[in-house]
Amino acid sequence: MSVLIASSVLRTCLGDGPQTFAALLAGRDGRSPLRPGYPQQLRVAYGYQVDGPAGPYAASRWLADCARRAVAAAGVDTRNVRLACLVGTGLRELSTVEATAGEDLAGVPAHRLHFADAVRAAVPGVGDVVTIANACSASGHALALAQDMVELGDADAVLVCGTDAMTTSMLAMIGRVVDEPTERVRPFDRDRHGVLLGEGAAAVVVVPDHGRPALGRLLATGLSCDAHHETAPSPEGIVRAMRDALTRAGARPADVGLVLAHGTGTALNEPAECAALCEVLLAGGADPLVTGVKGAVGHMSGTAALANLDVALRCLATGSVPPTVGLRVPLAEAAGLRLVREEPAPLPPGLVQIDAFGFGGVNAVTLVGAP
Structure with missing residues (x-):
């Protein structure tokens, strides 16, 4: 049985969902020099970064904004709908931990590596919030689980999210596995040289097929x-x-x-x-x-x-x-x-x-x- 996608919200280096799609159609990219503060030894000079300074808990902030807008666009009222949330991520809040390295890490409580606090603040009344840290297919796995939950009646709707901010450790890894620093991402190109990191967040709301409008x-x-x-x-x-x-x-x-x-x-x-x-x-x-x-x-x-x-x-x-x-x-x-x-x-x-x-x-x- 299929289910419906009632709303979708995206934030990338190119802007929101409509802005990103318009840029894609025009063949534009959002590559920019890495923000100040990253070590020179990384051998990575560029990234696809969300505008403005990242700062602590950037992934949580981007996620909260997308989650709030997706729930509103879907018309879900948590007072009478059992809404669960699944968050797919590769890096969780590792960027915040890295920024605190050498200081008192007690300032980054373990539960803030996940995203329940961010989602609950953005979507009051949401039920279970589960973070899935499953590499680069994490939000795809979250979609699979969301469909199961809706079809089995374990939730009336599921908010599926993804979020990641750039981390020094991941930049170091991608900078060391190539012979020369990567200038830009060139998918399926004969002369591709490697990957560069992007950041941002996304959220969709998955609902049963009850004849309602959907995307x-x-x-x-x-x-x-x-x-x-x-x-x-x-x-x-x-x-x-x-x-x-x-x-x-x-x-x-x-x-x-x-x-x-x-x-x-x-x-x-x-x-x-x-x-x-x-x-x-x-x-x-x-x-x-x-x-x-x-x-x-x-x-x-x-x-x-x-x-x-x-x-x-x-x-x-x-x-x-x-x-x-x-x-x-x-x-x-x-x-x-x-x-x-x-x-x-x-x-x-x-x-x-x-x-x-x-x-x-x-x-x-x-x-x-x-x-």
Whole structure:
């Protein structure tokens, strides 16, 4: 059984959801020099940062704003609706801990690493609030759990959120795994050099299908956790997640018209993702368009799946698919895939597939359709 997405709110380096989508259609990106204060030794000079100083508990503040607006847009009244909340994140409030390093860490209580306080302050009357720290597919896993909760009657509605702020430790990692510092994210490009971090937050409200207005239909999320390698993706694990999504949705590969790819611009992700798309979709009779957003907003860690979802919903609403910012010459492994580049493309009929893959082979693939 499918459920509905009643609202979606996004905040990226490019602005809110409408501003981000307009920038994507125009082929613009939100890359900027890293904020002052990051060490020179990081070998990272750029990021896709939310405007203004981050400061302590930035991820919580961005999350609270998106959560409040998503609940209001969905028309959910917590006085008579059992609203639960699931927050997907890759880094939690690690940036706040890092900023306090060398000082008294008692000033960062353990429960503030999670987001219950932020959500409860923004959405009075919300029920259970659970934080899922599940790498870069965290908010995709939260979507899967939200659908289960609504279908099983464990909640009348579920607020699904994602949030992440940039951290020095993650910047240090991405700066040390490339031969030369990465200048920009170039998904599916032959000459891609690596990933850069993005930050921001997103929130959607998932509700039962009772004939109410909605932005889209959440059909299914397929999951896999293959533990293939600490960081390297496994095409076989991604294939399992894609097939799981199709099976749960009762859909065929040929039903998929558009893929919002994970597309990190790294040496290993793109060949693995291309191989999985060819094995599952192309071999199954599909010929979808494929696009990605990380060239414009960076890698938003645990928020990545919901950022893709917001863009997918706007594709369904407008009939337009934005190009992959940063893509000039496709890599050889993408032969046969209809990558969207340079100009927006008309949305093909069919479902939209949203890919999100994380370290350790924690994968989530979501299928959505028109309401």
